[in-house]
Amino acid sequence: MGVRAALIGGDWGTSNLRVFxxxxxxxxLERREAATGVLAVADGGFEAALAGLIGDWLAxxxxxxxxxxxxxxxxxWVEAPYAACPAGLADVAARIEPVxxxxxxxxxxxxxxxxxxxGRRDVMRGEETQxxxxxxxxxxxxxxxxHSKWARYEAGxxxxxxxxxxxxxxAVLKAHSILSRLMRGDAPDPAAFELGVRRALDDxxxxxxxxxxxxxxxxxxxxxxxxxxxxxxxxxxxxxxxATRSADATNAVVIASxxxxxxxxxxxxxxxxxxxxxxxxxxxxxxxxxxxxxPT
Amino acid sequence: MGVRAALIGGDWGTSNLRVFxxxxxxxxLERREAATGVLAVADGGFEAALAGLIGDWLAxxxxxxxxxxxxxxxxxWVEAPYAACPAGLADVAARIEPVxxxxxxxxxxxxxxxxxxxGRRDVMRGEETQxxxxxxxxxxxxxxxxHSKWARYEAGxxxxxxxxxxxxxxAVLKAHSILSRLMRGDAPDPAAFELGVRRALDDxxxxxxxxxxxxxxxxxxxxxxxxxxxxxxxxxxxxxxxATRSADATNAVVIASxxxxxxxxxxxxxxxxxxxxxxxxxxxxxxxxxxxxxPT
Numbered sequence: 001m002g003v004r005a006a007l008i009g010g011d012w013g014t015s016n017l018r019v020f021x022x023x024x025x026x027x028x029l030e031r032r033e034a035a036t037g038v039l040a041v042a043d044g045g046f047e048a049a050l051a052g053l054i055g056d057w058l059a060x061x062x063x064x065x066x067x068x069x070x071x072x073x074x075x076x077w078v079e080a081p082y083a084a085c086p087a088g089l090a091d092v093a094a095r096i097e098p099v100x101x102x103x104x105x106x107x108x109x110x111x112x113x114x115x116x117x118x119g120r121r122d123v124m125r126g127e128e129t130q131x132x133x134x135x136x137x138x139x140x141x142x143x144x145x146x147h148s149k150w151a152r153y154e155a156g157x158x159x160x161x162x163x164x165x166x167x168x169x170x171a172v173l174k175a176h177s178i179l180s181r182l183m184r185g186d187a188p189d190p191a192a193f194e195l196g197v198r199r200a201l202d203d204x205x206x207x208x209x210x211x212x213x214x215x216x217x218x219x220x221x222x223x224x225x226x227x228x229x230x231x232x233x234x235x236x237x238x239x240x241x242x243a244t245r246s247a248d249a250t251n252a253v254v255i256a257s258x259x260x261x262x263x264x265x266x267x268x269x270x271x272x273x274x275x276x277x278x279x280x281x282x283x284x285x286x287x288x289x290x291x292x293x294x295p296t
Numbered sequence: 297m298g299v300r301a302a303l304i305g306g307d308w309g310t311s312n313l314r315v316f317x318x319x320x321x322x323x324x325l326e327r328r329e330a331a332t333g334v335l336a337v338a339d340g341g342f343e344a345a346l347a348g349l350i351g352d353w354l355a356x357x358x359x360x361x362x363x364x365x366x367x368x369x370x371x372x373w374v375e376a377p378y379a380a381c382p383a384g385l386a387d388v389a390a391r392i393e394p395v396x397x398x399x400x401x402x403x404x405x406x407x408x409x410x411x412x413x414x415g416r417r418d419v420m421r422g423e424e425t426q427x428x429x430x431x432x433x434x435x436x437x438x439x440x441x442x443h444s445k446w447a448r449y450e451a452g453x454x455x456x457x458x459x460x461x462x463x464x465x466x467a468v469l470k471a472h473s474i475l476s477r478l479m480r481g482d483a484p485d486p487a488a489f490e491l492g493v494r495r496a497l498d499d500x501x502x503x504x505x506x507x508x509x510x511x512x513x514x515x516x517x518x519x520x521x522x523x524x525x526x527x528x529x530x531x532x533x534x535x536x537x538x539a540t541r542s543a544d545a546t547n548a549v550v551i552a553s554x555x556x557x558x559x560x561x562x563x564x565x566x567x568x569x570x571x572x573x574x575x576x577x578x579x580x581x582x583x584x585x586x587x588x589x590x591p592t
């Protein structure tokens with residue numbers, strides 16, 4: 001039945017479960033995806049949900065399974081306590097948490113916790129695996145998304161990071177606020193996106209800028225079809241503006257799907273930051289899972 | 297049946313309709329309130345909704361009726377086009393829009409529109425009436441709420457203003473985002489509120505600060521019962537910080553309910569801005585309706 005797998009990796013987040021079957025050299029032989037994210041799985045249902053997606057991959061005998069993401073949170077399968085920054089690959093690998101279950105050798109990657117200068121904490125789960133999958137030289141690694149992370153990677157360790165609620169703000173404002181009233185769809189619109197980015201770079205007061213999504217629609221300065229792109233520009237512009245004011249983002253690595261990565265690349269360019277490198281989020285997660293399973 | 301009314305005033309917003317029956321000297325003889333806000337009234341249903349609340353006030357004969365708020369928007373009863381800033385009481389009064397209906401002399405106060413230096417527009421409906429109800433000397437007038445307005449009042453005119461989506465952000469984040477997961481209730485908590493205000497004054501990057509509502513709960517730095525107050529502090533702090541960086545808010549007038557006004561007074565004090573004067577929002581609306589009906 002083909003090559004025997006050396007590892008099964010899983011990126012098990014809030015909304016989705018993505019699995020990878022690796023050959024002995026770390027190449028991804030096959031991938032699958034299901035909408036059985038952590039929020040969709042009832043307590044006690046994690047083993048069955050995973051078996052449902054990869055049961056046939058285990059038919060020829062046991063294969064080690066390594067999972068990352070919210071599956072290791074309090075709401076997940078088994079809690080894998082955060083590793084504290086600064087943390088390198090070996091530090092995280094040493095804290096991988098075993099899961100007692102009928103699927104054999106199943107383990108969960110811990111998330112990372114950081115303490116900011118003012119005492120605030122910050123956390124990630126899943127992004128650490130993507131970062132270890134791609135990071136090589138020192139610099140910033142950005143993982144845009146529901147909760148965008150900007151991590152500083154130095155000498156093989158994540159030394160700190162901070163989270164922006166960009167994607168979630170976009171989603172809740174688009175679904176539940178007055179800003180959605182005049183919006184039609186959410187197709188890309190580079191001009192409206194750029195206008196939003198520029199305004200947010202000029203004025204860091206996001207809660208003041210946001211109302212302009214309504215007024216630019218009311219006064220027909222921006223077409224209904226372009227208002228979502230304008231809102232996206234304001235939010236990503238606010239994120240890029242704040243993050244690049246406090247750190248040099250030249251040559252940052254952006255880990256995301258191509259569409260999202262292009263928006264960040266554009267916003268970084270508008271902010272005058274050059275040289276960013278784009279890595280696909282799924283490829284990063286797969287590479288990170290393989291590396292964490294083979295830390296030495 | 298008591299004193300014959302000289303005017304019936306109505307503040308008809310998105311969620312509520314508040315009406316005032318005025319005596320000949322402008323004193324409020326009686327007030328009533330209903331949850332028949334503009335969003336709850338179907339097209340063609342405005343006359344019946346108003347008659348249902350004040351029909352008996354018209355039993356002795358016609359009384360002029362003046363309405364302000366979202367009732368004059370496109371989604372309202374009759375659209376009363378915005379007056380452009382700078383605009384004084386007489387400018388607004390001159391643009392009051394008559395309504396053809398069976399209740400006699402019914403008219404609607406227009407909202408105000410402003411153009412910001414970068415070309416963005418801003419709008420208000422209802423707050424202009426509150427501002428004309430209370431403003432006297434030059435200075436800032438703040439109307440906290442779903443969409444907080446900061447208006448500059450000079451020489452009897454509203455010369456400009458800007459809107460912060462503070463109240464709506466609080467509502468959508470509390471109802472629909474991950475920040476609500478660890479929250480329990482929304483009781484006041486002065487210490488958590490102040491911490492939020494101070495952090496937002498120190499860091500204008502709101503979308504970065506917001507995630508700390510989750511992490512401060514996760515790491516049990518802030519009790520679940522105090523997280524809503526902390527979120528409120530972050531949002532009001534971001535508003536006060538941005539607004540006071542661009543204008544001198546000393547001796548500002550804050551038009552709001554006592555509970556909300558106290559939060560803004562506290563945030564202004566933390567920001568080092570003294571001397572603010574608090575006026576109850578309902579009293580301000582009533583006074584403004586009376587003045588707009590008697591502009592000379």
